[in-house]
Every structure is written in structure tokens, then in C-alpha cells.
Amino acid sequence: MTDLRHTAALLFALALAACSGEDNPGKHRPADAASDAPMTVFTGGVIYTGLDDAPTAEAVAVADGIILGVGTRALIEDSAGDNATIIDLDGAAMYPGFTDAHAHFLGIGMRELTLNLEAVGSIDELVAVLAETIQNTEQGETVYGRGWIETGWPEARMPTRDDLDPASPDNPVILRRADDHALVVNSAALEAAGINDATPDPDGGRIERDETGRATGMLIDNAQNLVVALIKAPGEKTKRQAYATASNIYAAYGWTGLHNMSVAPANTETIAALSEDGVVDIRVYNSIDQSGLNALVANGPQASKNGRILTRAVKLYMDGALGSRGALLSAPYSDRPKTSGLALMHHEEALDLFNRALVGGVQVNTHAIGDEANALLLDWYAEAFAANPDAADLRWRIEHAQILHTEDIKRFADLSVIASMQPSHAIGDLYFAPDRLGPNRLDGAYAWRSLIDAGVIIAAGSDAPVERGDPLIEFYAAVARRGLDGTQTEDWRPGEAVTRQEALKMFTLWPAYAAFQEQSLGTIEPGKRADFTVFSKDIMTVPEAQILTAKPVMTVVDGEIVYRAEK
Ligand SMILES: [Zn+2]
Structure with missing residues (x-):
């Protein structure tokens, strides 16, 4: 003492x-x-x-x-x-401010303002919710909902348009999966979007089809773009309402800040204004979408006057998600041998973006889930660093870093790349990951312990609204590596759990570092x-x-x- x-x-x-x-x-x-x-x-x-x-x-x-x-x-x-x-x-016990290093601020608010399907427990229930919604929907209006996930459903499959059509024969229906990397639509939506069985898969996307070649209504990754025009985009007023709601929800969970991923550049000003007005209380570190890179390079990092809102990163995508088989794997999916996932970015395009970001002082945060996506991304980051030897260390990150070749783990440390990971993804995905990947590819999956031992900084988050966004669930997942009911099997690689001291850093000091704020926060x-x-x-x-x-x-x-x- x-x-x-x-x-x-x-x-x-x-x-x-x-x-x-x-x-x-x-x-x-x-x-x-x-x-x-x-x-x-x-x-x-x-x-x-x-x-x-x-x-x-x-x-x-x-x-x-x-x-x-x-x-x-x-x-x-x-x-x-x-x-x-x-x-x-x-x-009560006090901690440094918990920061969610990967979340979608607008989505957290919009989850409360749109049809929320998180509690749906089966395809039958999904259809029942839809039928009820249709009763209060005007003719021709698109029904948009989000948050369903088929893990644990008795039907043990994704929904299809044939499930939705009886409940909504006329109104277009678009229901997004919780991971935001897939959605199911009904026949009316396919028709309104001009999609038929002959429509080719877009680059980086997949129109799911049955054995006969008929579109099932499931649209994966970039194929989702074919129908988004049918969804009414939120106006300024709705957005402000969503941000205010999200800030309140997050403060009430115990988060003092979040790293806001894939932000439309114009929204950074809305958030900053709401922060100055005291409507948004928590800190927001913005990682804008690719469309804002040039402006960010030209103008440099942007901070609100009160210092709580900071924009100095760009978010890019290498691949899709594991649940919808969009994650890019180096060998086919164990439960679908014809598919190895989707590449959402190509080498030349990536290097052009990376070089511009490095020269312009911009942090790059790239989504990569599959082992092939992570391996390629590490190659390409290394290539960009080598081409710009005088560039400062801009603390580039890989968002999710879920499935890794074990030999790639050390490369994160060698390249000083931060792993931005979401512990709840592991305890949710591990119900189906063994099916998707087979037993042998789980060694480098959600490998927190191995990454930390190799000297890698892990900035941890929730990916809300993909997950709930509760810091206690995330902290528990990191240290217990068990389902919320205590489930754990060998497939879950219990040895990859972290200590509580490490988990605390993952949600406090390391997110601060990953946002250049460790001198003032964490x-x-x-x-x-x-x-x-x-x-x-x-x-x-x-x-x-x-x-x-x-x-x-x-x-x-x-x-x-x-x-x-x-x-
Ligand atoms: Zn995300």
C-alpha cells in the first residue's frame, strides 16, 4: 500500500x-x-x-x-x-472507459427504428412476423427488416422466397441476415429489381440458386446491391434520431466510445454536430467508406471541436462472412465443396487504395474473415509498406481476422498490423464453423491467445448491430470462450481464451491505441x-x-x- x-x-x-x-x-x-x-x-x-x-x-x-x-x-x-x-x-467496480472497436453506429440506432428480427426463432416465426407486418403496410411499399439468423432454427436452413411469398405475394420484402452479408427477398422483390434465373452473379456476390438453377431469394454479399434501391434510405431526420438512440443505448450498456465502421463520409458531419449539441455523448472514431478516401487524404484527420468525434480511417472489404459462405477460403467450404467464398477486392485496386492511403496518412481498416482473405491482405499490406518505406506507421488494421492460417499469425506482429476482433462472433459462429470449415481449419480461428502471444494488439468490439453490442457479453466471450449457456467443446479451442487483464486491455487501452488515442484514453x-x-x-x-x-x-x-x- x-x-x-x-x-x-x-x-x-x-x-x-x-x-x-x-x-x-x-x-x-x-x-x-x-x-x-x-x-x-x-x-x-x-x-x-x-x-x-x-x-x-x-x-x-x-x-x-x-x-x-x-x-x-x-x-x-x-x-x-x-x-x-x-x-x-x-x-460497484470502475474501469477505464470501455470502447467498442468495431460497430456500426447508424445501424445500432436503425435497429430500433426498423422491423427487428433478432428474436425470431424459426422460419415459421419469420413468416408469421412478416404476415403481421404486411397488415400495416401500404400496397406496393417495400417491407424491410433485419437481424434474423438461422443458427438454432428447427428448420436448419436459410429461408427462401417460397417461404415469404404466401405472406406477401405483392409487396416487395427484403429481410437482412444479422451479419449484413446476406438477405432473403420474396418473388415480388426479385421482380421489382429485375432479377431472374438468368441474371449473372455480380462480382463479389452470389444469387443463390437451387439444383434446377432457380433463384432461391437469398442474395449474398454484393448481390445484395441488386435490391437495395428498393429500401427507403433514411432521411436526415431519421438519421439524427438513429444516432441519438444509438448513443443512449451504448452509454446505457457502459460503452464510453465506439469505432464506427463503413461510415458514409457525409454522416461524419452529422455525428460531429450532434456531439457538439450534446445529443451524442459517447466518443466516435469514424472509419469512412471508400468513397471518402480522396477527401480524407486531401483534408487530413478531422476532429470535432469538443474532441469526441475523430475521423482518420477508411474501411475496405476483402471478402464476405462465414455464415453465408462469403468468407474467402483457401480451400472449399467443407459443407459446400463447390464454393470457396467471395473476393470483394482485387489486387490492383487494393494496392492503388493502399498506396494513396499510406501517402495520405490514412489508417486502413480492411474486413477479412476467411483464411485466404487474411493471407492475401497481409501480402498486399506488406507490398504497400515495402513500396512506401518512408511512410509512418499508420496502425493499419484487419477487421475480424477470424480464420487464419496459423503461420500467418506471426505476420500480424511482423507487419505491426492490429487485429480488430469481436469475441461474440466466436461464441456465435462456433455453432456452425465446424460444419463450414471442418475440424482442421479451426486451429487459427478466432485465435486471440495465439495472436496476443505473438505480440499482436487486439482491438476488440462487438460488430453491433450484427451482434447485440453488450460489453459484458463481449468480455465474457473473450475470457470464457463459451456460449452464453456455458457450452464449450474441443472445436471451440478453449486454449484461445484470454485472461481478464488481457480482455480489459482489449476493450480499453488497445482500442485507444488502434485509434491513435492511447495518450489520452484507455x-x-x-x-x-x-x-x-x-x-x-x-x-x-x-x-x-x-x-x-x-x-x-x-x-x-x-x-x-x-x-x-x-x-
Ligand atoms: Zn462490421
Whole structure:
């Protein structure tokens, strides 16, 4: 304890000294904080700092959004003085702000504003929900829903247009699978989109057909684009509503921020405006879609005035997803020997994009799920790095990095490529991954332990709305590597689970690093922004299954409580 006190006293003194310097430009000058901003002290529960040398503390002092001191309660309260506001954690446990390193911000909000199919448990139920929806839908209007997933359905197959047609013979129907890489449509939608049995598969997409060559209504990856024009795009007002909803949902889960993937470039301004207006409270790190690369290169990184919204990355795609057999594999799918998946990007195109991004100082985050997609992408990243030896390390990432050749694991470390992974994908996919991949390809699947041991940084996230977007489910999946009901078999490679200390880093410090923010975020230490997540239980020590019974209690961004559970 003496050591911790000593360290804390020193850090506190250093923080105060640093804050009185004049070299701190900007609106929120810590100098003001130290002198006159009101001080707040968080205490009354265990506080995990995320630091290896002083992993826990009793109290944290904050002023003007900045952490000023971390240490024992007595020391911090003494130093903070009589006027400090005390926030009592009431026995709950506090952590550095949890950040979802891969999510779709608009989609999280839109999930609440469109037909939500996540709870559907069978094809029969899907059809029943559709029939009910049709009763409140005008003639000719397209029905759009999302979130179904056939894993665990009694029919054990994907739905087809023949399932949907009786419920909706006339209105076009488009129902997206939870992974966003496939959708099922009815015959009216196929007709409205001009798709027939003779329509060729688009590049990077597949129109599923039965043995007779008839289109089944399932459209995979780029084939989805053939029908998206039928879906009414959300207007500005709906978008703002969706972002506000998503921010509230995420703060209530305990997330202080998210990395927003595949953002339409224009939406970054909407998000920044909503943040400045106090409608969006959490931090957002934008990875824009390919259409914005040139502007990002020309203008450089974009930050909102309050610093919470940052745009400096581009999101690209190598392949599709495993569930819909769009992930690009080096050998055919075990349960469909004629298919090896879909390549969504080609070498020349990729290298052109990579070179422009490297020269322009842009971080590249590329979706790659299959082993072939990951191997090719590592080759191409290496090629681009070699062609631009003077370029800075821009912390390029591979999003998902799900199925890897075991020999490729070390290449992530050699190339300093960050693996951006979603623990819940593993515990969901492992119900069907053995069928898709066979037993031998699972060694490099969702290989968190092996990647960390090789020296790779894993920025972890949820991929919401593909998954629920609950940090406790993600944390549990990372450390337990079991289904939510405790299921685990050898196929699940239990040895790839991570320790709780590692899991904490995967959701705090490492996402900060993956967004160039580790100097200001990711741990609880003096000088950093005061972003905290508070859960009702100490998820670093409770029995594994109890992690899922913890509840978010408080979410703090820049020292401001943006969510607090009702007592
Ligand atoms: Zn995603």
C-alpha cells in the first residue's frame, strides 16, 4: 500500500504540476482545472486502472474532464479539498472507459427504428412476423427488416422466397441476415429489381440458386446491391434520431466510445454536430467508406471541436462472412465443396487504395474473415509498406481476422498490423464453423491467445448491430470462450481464451491505441481524459458465469456522467 500511496502522491503532484504549465492550448485547459474548476472524486468501489504496475486504486480525482489523481481514498480526498464533489460508487467496480472497436453506429440506432428480427426463432416465426407486418403496410411499399439468423432454427436452413411469398405475394420484402452479408427477398422483390434465373452473379456476390438453377431469394454479399434501391434510405431526420438512440443505448450498456465502421463520409458531419449539441455523448472514431478516401487524404484527420468525434480511417472489404459462405477460403467450404467464398477486392485496386492511403496518412481498416482473405491482405499490406518505406506507421488494421492460417499469425506482429476482433462472433459462429470449415481449419480461428502471444494488439468490439453490442457479453466471450449457456467443446479451442487483464486491455487501452488515442484514453491515470465504465460487479474476479449478471451502473465521458442506472 505504501508503494501505491507513494506512486499516487507522485502522480498527483506531477499531474498538478503539468496542468499549471502554459503549453496546454485548447478550450479545456487543465491549468484552469487545477486552479478553479470544481473537483470530482469517484470512490467507494474497486477501481481498475488498466495499469500493470498499479492495477487497482480506491479513488480518482477529476476536474474539467481530466484525471488529476489516482490513489487511496484518504490521499485523493485530502488532496482534492473540501469543495470536491464525491461520487459514491456504492460498491460497484470502475474501469477505464470501455470502447467498442468495431460497430456500426447508424445501424445500432436503425435497429430500433426498423422491423427487428433478432428474436425470431424459426422460419415459421419469420413468416408469421412478416404476415403481421404486411397488415400495416401500404400496397406496393417495400417491407424491410433485419437481424434474423438461422443458427438454432428447427428448420436448419436459410429461408427462401417460397417461404415469404404466401405472406406477401405483392409487396416487395427484403429481410437482412444479422451479419449484413446476406438477405432473403420474396418473388415480388426479385421482380421489382429485375432479377431472374438468368441474371449473372455480380462480382463479389452470389444469387443463390437451387439444383434446377432457380433463384432461391437469398442474395449474398454484393448481390445484395441488386435490391437495395428498393429500401427507403433514411432521411436526415431519421438519421439524427438513429444516432441519438444509438448513443443512449451504448452509454446505457457502459460503452464510453465506439469505432464506427463503413461510415458514409457525409454522416461524419452529422455525428460531429450532434456531439457538439450534446445529443451524442459517447466518443466516435469514424472509419469512412471508400468513397471518402480522396477527401480524407486531401483534408487530413478531422476532429470535432469538443474532441469526441475523430475521423482518420477508411474501411475496405476483402471478402464476405462465414455464415453465408462469403468468407474467402483457401480451400472449399467443407459443407459446400463447390464454393470457396467471395473476393470483394482485387489486387490492383487494393494496392492503388493502399498506396494513396499510406501517402495520405490514412489508417486502413480492411474486413477479412476467411483464411485466404487474411493471407492475401497481409501480402498486399506488406507490398504497400515495402513500396512506401518512408511512410509512418499508420496502425493499419484487419477487421475480424477470424480464420487464419496459423503461420500467418506471426505476420500480424511482423507487419505491426492490429487485429480488430469481436469475441461474440466466436461464441456465435462456433455453432456452425465446424460444419463450414471442418475440424482442421479451426486451429487459427478466432485465435486471440495465439495472436496476443505473438505480440499482436487486439482491438476488440462487438460488430453491433450484427451482434447485440453488450460489453459484458463481449468480455465474457473473450475470457470464457463459451456460449452464453456455458457450452464449450474441443472445436471451440478453449486454449484461445484470454485472461481478464488481457480482455480489459482489449476493450480499453488497445482500442485507444488502434485509434491513435492511447495518450489520452484507455487507462485511468493522471493527465488522461476521465472516461470510466462502472459495472455492478467486479468482472475481474467474480466467477466466469457471473460476468453476464453484472449490470452497467454508470458511464462517464470527459468526467461527465452520461448514463446512470436508476437505483
Ligand atoms: Zn462490421
